[in-house]
Amino acid sequence: MSNLPACPQCGSEYTYEDGTMLICPECAHEWSANDSESTESEGKVIRDANGNELQDGDTVTVIKDLKVKGSSSVVKVGTKVKNIRLVDGDHDIDCKIDGIGAMKLKSEFVKKV
Numbered sequence: 001m002s003n004l005p006a007c008p009q010c011g012s013e014y015t016y017e018d019g020t021m022l023i024c025p026e027c028a029h030e031w032s033a034n035d036s037e038s039t040e041s042e043g044k045v046i047r048d049a050n051g052n053e054l055q056d057g058d059t060v061t062v063i064k065d066l067k068v069k070g071s072s073s074v075v076k077v078g079t080k081v082k083n084i085r086l087v088d089g090d091h092d093i094d095c096k097i098d099g100i101g102a103m104k105l106k107s108e109f110v111k112k113v
């Protein structure tokens, strides 16, 4: 017995398999059985120093003095950073800090508020 997903178009449970495709007999929608798996692996979870999941728009505080590249400024421990944006890369948080401007942080050096 295979446990096939319901039709994404009309929600019918009477879907059947045809090779690698799934077919809905009620609305004639066809889709690839592998679709759901590939979208799941896309979502990369970014976590703070405590292992909490971070999301766009979160407010975090810095847990360590961080030198700002190319300047003498330092982002002090406890600095609150509002409205972060998660990005790909070594520094995975894009943000704007009062008095410093736009910069990138590493998620391991912040804590969700």
Ligand SMILES: [Zn+2]
Pocket (backbone or CB within 6 Å): 007, 008, 009, 010, 011, 012, 024, 025, 026, 027, 028, 029
């Ligand atoms: Zn359908």
